[in-house]
Amino acid sequence: MFQLDLKSGVPISDQIVNGFIKLKALGIIKGGEQMPSVRSLALKFSVNPNTVQKAYAILESGGIIYSVKGRGSFVSEDERAHLAVIEKAKTDFYGAVKTAQGLGLSSDTLSEIINEIYKEEKKC
């Protein structure tokens, strides 16, 4: 699972959303798999059930999961939702590059940073 950082200033509901998006993007959770119940996850994170419910509502509106009354919430099997996540990740990164460019960083500097990070990946 993932961790919550209550001191980060990032809304808890957003952290839960991003946490599951990552888990799905990395294939740790897969389509059709059952999500933790709203109440159990709230208990696990020591957080209000309403907060988890809000996160689940966001995930459902994004097509990442779907919910069934009385049964539970499940990871969506629709591939389009997964593609949308990838697209959003690209868009976010696009914005980050634009910002870096606006601050005068060269493309070489950015490439160096990327290589540094992905080099570590290969070590694993």
Place this chain on the structure above:
Amino acid sequence: MFQLDLKSGVPISDQIVNGFIKLKALGIIKGGEQMPSVRSLALKFSVNPNTVQKAYAILESGGIIYSVKGRGSFVSEDERAHLAVIEKAKTDFYGAVKTAQGLGLSSDTLSEIINEIYKEEKKC
């Protein structure tokens, strides 16, 4: 100058801070140059003077500008502040790459995005 986006959710004071940081990073404003007065900038942006004052206080704490009672605020001539801005930009970009990596984007994908953006720069 730069624009404010009141609908973005980003605090106005932060937008002002980032705006001047960019102006200095790009060399549009230079060390020793006088900043707009708190009141005049507030008028120009149709914003409360306190909000501009807050932004200036942040800029001063970061060494980007310095203020003199009764005279005004001026762009710092200390090069260390400029270097710190560059370092922060790198750190922010580092985080963006980490996030993209966490979502499964390959280094090639990121490089493509960078090339796309910096290609446009050369056109100008």
Place this chain on the structure above:
DNA sequence: CTAAGTGTACTATGCGACTTAGTACACTTG
């Protein structure tokens, strides 16, 4: 059928960040 567990909806409350408003003071400059 019953009980437990599920998603969902609603209101009320507290808290903190941000912004605005207004006032005041010390300083510099023309």
Place this chain on the structure above:
DNA sequence: CAAGTGTACTAAGTCGCATAGTACACTTAG
């Protein structure tokens, strides 16, 4: 002296987030 500057302070309002509590409809295991 007057105007403009930075600075400091209190008060109020708005907004988003999180919590608390309750309630209802549904499904499933027993």
